[in-house]
Amino acid sequence: MEIANVVDKWSGNVKEVTIGATKDEGGTRGKTVTIGGANCIPFMDFDGSPGHKPAIAMDVYDTPPEEWPEPLLKHYADVIDNPANWAKKCAEFGADLICLKLDGIHPDKGNRSADETVSTVKSILEAVDIPLIIWGCENDERDNEIMPKVSEAAKGEKCLLGGATQENYKTITAVSLADGHNLITQAPVDINIGKQINILVTDLGFPTDRIVMFQTTGALGYGIEYCYSIHERGRMAALSGDHQMATPVICDVGHEAWRAKEAKASDSEAPQWGSFADRGIMWEAITATTLMQSGVDIIRMNHPEAVSIVKKHIENLT
Amino acid sequence: MITLAERINGQFLDVKKAIKERDPSVIHELAKKQTEAGATYLDINVGTAAADQEDAMKWLVESTQEAVKTPIAIDSQKLSVIKAGLEVIKNDVMINSAQGDPEVLDTYMQLAKEHNAALICLTMNKEGIPQNVDTRIEIAAEIAGKALEHDVDMDKIFIDPILFSIPVDQKQPAYMLEVFNQIKLISDPSPHITVGLSNLAQGTQEKSLICRTFLTMAIAAGMDTALMDVLDTELMDAAICAEMLLNKQIYSDSFLKAARA
Numbered sequence: 001m002e003i004a005n006v007v008d009k010w011s012g013n014v015k016e017v018t019i020g021a022t023k024d025e026g027g028t029r030g031k032t033v034t035i036g037g038a039n040c041i042p043f044m045d046f047d048g049s050p051g052h053k054p055a056i057a058m059d060v061y062d063t064p065p066e067e068w069p070e071p072l073l074k075h076y077a078d079v080i081d082n083p084a085n086w087a088k089k090c091a092e093f094g095a096d097l098i099c100l101k102l103d104g105i106h107p108d109k110g111n112r113s114a115d116e117t118v119s120t121v122k123s124i125l126e127a128v129d130i131p132l133i134i135w136g137c138e139n140d141e142r143d144n145e146i147m148p149k150v151s152e153a154a155k156g157e158k159c160l161l162g163g164a165t166q167e168n169y170k171t172i173t174a175v176s177l178a179d180g181h182n183l184i185t186q187a188p189v190d191i192n193i194g195k196q197i198n199i200l201v202t203d204l205g206f207p208t209d210r211i212v213m214f215q216t217t218g219a220l221g222y223g224i225e226y227c228y229s230i231h232e233r234g235r236m237a238a239l240s241g242d243h244q245m246a247t248p249v250i251c252d253v254g255h256e257a258w259r260a261k262e263a264k265a266s267d268s269e270a271p272q273w274g275s276f277a278d279r280g281i282m283w284e285a286i287t288a289t290t291l292m293q294s295g296v297d298i299i300r301m302n303h304p305e306a307v308s309i310v311k312k313h314i315e316n317l318t
Numbered sequence: 319m320i321t322l323a324e325r326i327n328g329q330f331l332d333v334k335k336a337i338k339e340r341d342p343s344v345i346h347e348l349a350k351k352q353t354e355a356g357a358t359y360l361d362i363n364v365g366t367a368a369a370d371q372e373d374a375m376k377w378l379v380e381s382t383q384e385a386v387k388t389p390i391a392i393d394s395q396k397l398s399v400i401k402a403g404l405e406v407i408k409n410d411v412m413i414n415s416a417q418g419d420p421e422v423l424d425t426y427m428q429l430a431k432e433h434n435a436a437l438i439c440l441t442m443n444k445e446g447i448p449q450n451v452d453t454r455i456e457i458a459a460e461i462a463g464k465a466l467e468h469d470v471d472m473d474k475i476f477i478d479p480i481l482f483s484i485p486v487d488q489k490q491p492a493y494m495l496e497v498f499n500q501i502k503l504i505s506d507p508s509p510h511i512t513v514g515l516s517n518l519a520q521g522t523q524e525k526s527l528i529c530r531t532f533l534t535m536a537i538a539a540g541m542d543t544a545l546m547d548v549l550d551t552e553l554m555d556a557a558i559c560a561e562m563l564l565n566k567q568i569y570s571d572s573f574l575k576a577a578r579a
Contacts, residue, residue: 195570199579237568244576245568 008047010239013039014297015209016052017248019097019182020131021158026180029157030129033096035212035297036248039239042295043317053314054292056307057097057133057300058090059254062112062120063104069264071277072303083120084127091128093304094311097160099133100124101255105146106137114149121150125157133250133298135162135184136172144171151175160184160250160298163214166197173201176210184250186214189223191230198244211247212298219256220287227251228294235295251291254302257284285309292317319557320543322391322414323357324516326378328365337364337374345378346385353388355548356578359412360386362403363393372402379403391438391545397425404433412436414545415478418457419443420464427468438476438512441497447480451493454479455500462505475509476543477501483520484528491518491532498539512543526550534560 014036021027037051044050064080079086087098100121104112121134134150136143148171151161161176162184169185176183185201187194194215202208213234218227231249238246257263262273263280273279284306288299292314301307325348328334336344352360360382368374371394379390389410392403400413415438416426423439430437441448441457448454458477465475479497482490494513502508518532519525530553533544537560548554558577561567570576 192569192571195568195576196572199570199572199576233568242568243579244570 008040008044010039010048012239012241012243012246013037013049014051014235014238014248014295015211015246017160017182017209017212017297019133019158019160021156021180025158026156027158028125028129029131031131032158033131038235038295041235041239042293045318050318052297053318054296055096055298056094056311057099057250057298058093058095058307059099059101059300059302060086060090060124061104062100062102062117063110065103067264068258069266069276069280071280072258072263075304084123087124087128091130093307095130095307097131097133097298098124098128099135099300101135102137102146102150104137105142106139107142109137111142114146117146118149118153121153125154131159132157133160133162133184133300138163140165140168144168147172148175151179151181154181155179158182160212162186164197164201166193166200169197169200170204173204173206177204177206182210182212184212184214185247186216189216189218189226189230191215191233194230194234195242195244198247202244208243208247212250213245213247214250214252217252217256217287217291219253219260220283220290221262222256222260224287224290228291231291231294231296248297249295250298250300251296252300253288253291254284254300254306257287257306258302281306281309285313289313319537319561320358320510320512321356321548321554321557322359322361322412322512322543322545323352323355323548324361324545325352325547325549326360326382327363327393328368328374329363330365334365337368337378340377342381342384345381349382349385349388352548353386355551356554357388357548359389359391361391361393361414361545364399371396371399375399375403376406379406383408391436393545400429404429404435407433410436412438412476414438415440417442418461420460423461423464424468427464427470430474431468431470436474436476437470438478441477441479451496451500454497455504458501458509459504462509465509466505472505472507472509476512477509478512478514481513481515481517483517483522485521491535495535495539498536498541502540510543511541512545513541515544515546526552529553530556533557537561538564 016037018034020029020032033055035052040048060083104110160182163186164172185197215230218224234245263283267276281303288310362378364371364374387409391412391414392400393414394400413435417440439461441454501511515529519528
């Protein structure tokens, strides 16, 4: 019997984006991370080149996160109020990138000043030599005040800055452009807005090979299918030649997975759900490995064991 | 969609005069304007302007290539004029067009293969232009068969089922939609389907409206290419919008701009 040839040919490819700059490139990083480059659907290497492997970014917060459950918190209890040491720990856990989330600049979460934030950024750049993602607090006013200072302080390091939204994109785009950083464009689980924001920032002269797209992530059981289908449709469009969708994708798995009640409910609250110690790790790992199939290039994560499961899974698939 | 820009044609007075006086500035200007408007190919037709059509074709191709790198469609019913154009072509090229007789197709398929050219084939033969759906489909199938025989990639084949103007035959636009649907079924992958869109509105008022309305109907029925006025912004917008409505492009508020980028 003749076996049908099911190999697909794609006309487009996802752009490559490099995060981080070494000394020779004007930064201080020990290594850089390049993502994207796929010209076939994820892990289907018989169709074409799947591009670079997904990279793992581990989160560091500028203020201790509220409501982290014990199985997650225990790994960071000694560094929870020291972002530099926290970042070091993540690097030891195998993070490819550090994602510094600036929740602390939000008026409701500490209202930290620009000076404090800049010194946090500098301390992390000194503590670790892997590339950095720096993400605002999603309060437009505070982000527009702080992110330009942060961007300037990290000039030359080719960070990935987040994020530009349809309502607030001009400031962050301008400073990322001026200081040579990469940029996250973000949309609220809406592929049309996702495309529109890419058009808006490129209209300001921002190069497409420095953009990484973000659709608000849904964890397993909390809208993962919406997020999955948007990633998938975007990736198919990119591979079919839609230039505005041909940028790599970042997803926020750790934060979303550890918000799920399945990750937070203790043994006594939910004895029938299996061990509290393992549940959150599985929730995070399964959310990550599922979204990997939809076409993501950077996965933000929290728990070291989940990171190690996902990394092993990536190795097995590539 | 794939657009063939129609303005570099000796039937237009400015082009006719440019050919006569060998004034390339008019051709440069039209080449640039149509490229900016989003033309996939620049169709080049010497019309009836020149005594020496071969020489005029060479000059038009060369003048166009001085201004832009946009692929060119060499448009003539004479093989010698097409060959003259191919002699000086530098970039991607399309041959416009061959008729559907087997021996004619043999010649043109070989020529297309030799120059790695795309090829428009008309669903007409020695008997003339068929007045029904079935004969058009028969000729289209003959064309697809010849492409396979000569090992020409189906992506290079464009079938033109020949659109008459409204005053000539008003029944025809409706059954042409049926022709498009059936051409898509003659092979997998199927050939492209193209028409001379402006022909439809010859001798009418409201040319732009007629062309743009038929264009959206035709895109829905599977036509993906047209020789048309790419400088008509509303016509180009309608084509982009029709393709967006058929989910060939992801919608964004700037979808018209995105499609032109």
